[in-house]
Amino acid sequence: MSIEAFFSPRAVAVIGASTNPGKLGYAVVQNLVEGGYLADDRKVYPINPGAEEILGLKVYASVQEAPNPIDLAVIVIPVGIVPEALRACGEKGIRSVIIITAGFRESGREGLEREKDILEIAREYKINIVGPNCLGVIDTVTPMNASFSAGSPPSGPMAFMSQSGALGTAILDWAMAGELGLSQFVSLGNKADVDETALLRAWEDDPSSNVILIYTEGLPDGQEFIRVAREVSKKKPIIALKSGITQAGARAVSSHTGSLAGSEQAYQAAFRQAGVIRADSLQDMFDYGLAFGYLPPLKGDRIAIVTNAGGPGILATDALERAGLTLAQLENECVRDLEAFLPDAASAANPVDVLGDARSDRYRKSIERVLADPNVDALLVILTPQANTDIKNVAEVVVDLARGSDIPIIGCWMGEARAKEGSEYLKANNIPNYSFPERAAMVLKAMSTYRSYKNEPLPVFEKLDVNKDQARKAFDKVLADGRFSLGDYESREILEAYGLPYPDAKLATNPEEAADIAAEMGFPIVLKIASPDILHKTDVGGVKVGLSSAADVRDAYDLITYRAQRYAPEARLWGCMVQKMAPSGLEILIGMNRDPQFGPLVTFGLGGIFVEVLKDVSFRVAPFSRREAEQMIYEIRTRALLDGVRGNPPADKEVLIDAILRIGQLVTDFPEITELDINPFIIYEKGQGGMAIDMRLVLNPDKQARS
């Protein structure tokens, strides 16, 4: 999809251009004209059968009658005649269309049909659509304002896409007040065609955009988003704010957009895998955008503070430490140099307190010296407006020194009445400035996160040696049998096919056979009912553990069989599985469920109370790399148990990682697996491996990919 024409067309048709200043069709023409689009001989063709001229431009009765060529059309007409207009665009050879008109998917069933209709027309003519139900598109570089926004935002390094047009108006309003500088702005509306992923590709190599900001209520093709964002985020930071992450929020999204929200866990995992920085609030998104837009990249986590106020210096220190960053340890030489010119009561150690009576010359000398210290990766300059503080001069010092610096310098001008003249100077000179030290720390944390994401290699998806055919046959057999879940015996076939370790077990069809098998395996023994119709064996008394003699095994066989018959008289009984009881070890859960937007979401956690009480689990969307499987293990709060605590040896993590990878491959290979749980997978100490004790697996034949 080539969507450059949305940002830098040579000629734009406005279908539904209006002479009435109260109408959106007037606002769009006005924005194009007043936004400077007509320079460089670019053309705007207002289309309206009932008008002659709008804002000095000749109006055409139809697209057909307008000159050629036209690169972009903006449609802002009643919903009923949009299809006709779109078709006219297609006939005219226009391949990029912004549909501002509402009344599609967002307005219910009929609207959804209308949206399908226009998509069909678009496909027929190979048209790309932004919208429908959107605010439009703005490019401040061309410049082109093809939207009905109230004015044009100033140029800057942030590319912004928003699923919500209303939020877009707020963003533009902030931008117009000088709070944000935008390179491109796209109101995505219903995302019938152009979506987040397409824009990521469009902005990937755009030299005017240093950072990409996304507000989204849902990413329909999650897998594709991850694939693209993973690559784009290596080139520039992507910041995403996802709404509808709580249950109540998801309900609100669904009633707002009519789409099914993916799970919070899936988004968390997906953004992590894609290297996307997650903003937890709109304020975070803005604050991060400013920093990523204007600052050089952070090269390490050692932060220096220069302040004229002790208290705020401590608040900043607290916030940096809580964010996982480090207070830079200044070189001895640096401390000595600072001490040489700072007053006695000042602090030459980090945070460097230049004292309340400091003027810009003392700030300058201190900042210069701190910037020269190789132990410093970023600098936070804090100012409180004290009696003699020359507030604006200090801001000038920061702007001046930032110019020659390759490390990020952030301002924290606290206060408003007097502080403003400094903070506005910083803003005008593109120095990110935050009113509160804690916000500055959050921003540095985000920069540090991006640094670590960017340094990660692109994932390599290993193809482990598995027997896919064997698994397919097993699934086919189950489905042919009219069942959707696997019995114990069949599960073992899948485990075997995918190289997952499991305890030795054999099917016995009578008590004597069970006792013989048990004697051969060695005690203790577990006996389980073998039936394709009994899913929850424990619930019907179909499992006996810790059997320590042949006599016990025979008794258990009869008891289990009797109970199974009593509880489930219709069930087919194949006999009992005789299984060597696994020695005790650490119980692990490896699971998977299918997220509506991202597909196979694999879960890892410690079993038992850790999962049930603490919900201590980590997630990744499959497919994932070995490195990502390792991260899953690292992310749980109870990971120390795997490292070995209380005299226990470290667990065999290599075997765990391998098991997670094999499950990832299994659920990727077979889309028909809708749910899977290995619980427990018992892991032993390093070198001793582990095994899948019990697996639950549910199939959905409708999802079967026929190869």
Next chain:
Amino acid sequence: MSIEAFFSPRAVAVIGASTNPGKLGYAVVQNLVEGGYLADDRKVYPINPGAEEILGLKVYASVQEAPNPIDLAVIVIPVGIVPEALRACGEKGIRSVIIITAGFRESGREGLEREKDILEIAREYKINIVGPNCLGVIDTVTPMNASFSAGSPPSGPMAFMSQSGALGTAILDWAMAGELGLSQFVSLGNKADVDETALLRAWEDDPSSNVILIYTEGLPDGQEFIRVAREVSKKKPIIALKSGITQAGARAVSSHTGSLAGSEQAYQAAFRQAGVIRADSLQDMFDYGLAFGYLPPLKGDRIAIVTNAGGPGILATDALERAGLTLAQLENECVRDLEAFLPDAASAANPVDVLGDARSDRYRKSIERVLADPNVDALLVILTPQANTDIKNVAEVVVDLARGSDIPIIGCWMGEARAKEGSEYLKANNIPNYSFPERAAMVLKAMSTYRSYKNEPLPVFEKLDVNKDQARKAFDKVLADGRFSLGDYESREILEAYGLPYPDAKLATNPEEAADIAAEMGFPIVLKIASPDILHKTDVGGVKVGLSSAADVRDAYDLITYRAQRYAPEARLWGCMVQKMAPSGLEILIGMNRDPQFGPLVTFGLGGIFVEVLKDVSFRVAPFSRREAEQMIYEIRTRALLDGVRGNPPADKEVLIDAILRIGQLVTDFPEITELDINPFIIYEKGQGGMAIDMRLVLNPDKQARS
């Protein structure tokens, strides 16, 4: 301590008043004069032996020569002559003095001595001091600005105290820009005399202050702070921002103020016990202050949203749910009424989306109807500046309807260039307004927290029936013996004296006796070396568990004794403790350590890996009530284990609560206990009790309170 004179004196002397506008001594006089203090025949007496007149006021050569009476003096002279000036104040009968001059405790050892000297003078003359090393005091009601701030802040409902003068200047600068309205402002400086607790009392019944804001770097008398704040917080909300909560932050505090920081856990517990709302950042403190200052109290957690933008409505919903609040379920009748006048595409369910084309009339009707719904406890009005939004009119509607409403109404005007005219109108009319929906949710969360704090009864400190004498004798014996920690046998005496259950045990002095005792108790048995000199019995092989016969007990006795002699040849051996082995149950930790600022900090948590790996513990400062002990149990993340999971029965929580209370009483009764750990306390199912299996207790004789 009566400190009204600091806020509404009839006459103020400025010692060190200056004719030089660059000096602080000029700024103070200027602020008094220009801040309106001279109205109502109040007097300012500048004191300076070398001047005649300052700003039209007659200057006196000394305090002695100034007229009588004088209620308040402000000292702003070189540090060396402060004692002399203070003494002169005392002689003159001035009982309230603000010392702005720096160079005391904050400047090192010499300064600390100077601070002690002036405190001594203050005691002699019964003078109360604010400072030294501070910015001064402002009261906007009197009005009186006795500080060197750059101008006077507007009046408002927030009383603010700050340990940091520099932070104070930032706060005042925000206030002067209209962001905050202050009733009183006190820069506490070194807090040589007047501290946070004294100001809480001063503001407790002050009708002009609706909320008290505290910035502190440490509360030296933590117990007293809790006692006072607990009462004051029943009358008005107290919001505290504590800096120096991380290790790096605590180091910065210590180098800044020279005081020892208490632990983060102690502050967390203390603020909770005192009903103080904790602000995690300066921004939080401001945002909360605005809401508590201007809004009626929240009566429930059901929040309604009226918005002209779907996306921001979802963000608000997410944020409310994450904050633990509830989206109000509007009455059917309310929804029907809304549907009757809202456009079809609008949402009449909460969040109520009045759509992007809504003007103030539609906002008004919607807000009026929602406010009339009894299911609504608070309302958040969100506005994005869309094409036809009459931004200021909507603000007027909100101001108008808030006047007649007894539930909190909060604004969220998003944007700046156009949104500003609305947000400034809200600000001017005291409607708390936040730029981001997530901030508004945080504020509502804080109001909800305050509501629950306020509804809690004041704690009742039960005096449980204990044998304090028995414990005292045991401690005395240990200390007389030159030891600082208790042996197993002595620990049992303490447990017995304080009514804590422990397993049956007896001292045996030879193997035969041990075997006889064991046989009488019943097996299995635990045998432990009994020696006052061996603290970590397990480390020297001094414990054998699970002994199941008389022969085993005899063998174990000899083995343990042999090992103890080998590992600690100097140790006195009293024999072995024979203890009935406790049946297994849930392992609990109950501990205590002394916080430098708050005293006895009692810890509760599940033992073993839960404490070691998950740090899953809760804290309270002793003394505490039964209700607070219950809260400790409720606060741990793994509380579900006590409620019973995975087929386990619920634990005997009453016995646990009782044990926590008894430990709280023990460590309150005996300040010489510096550390205490019962680990494990084994708790059984409801009705079956529990017992302290092992206790470690360390004494510090210097802390012994001689009664």
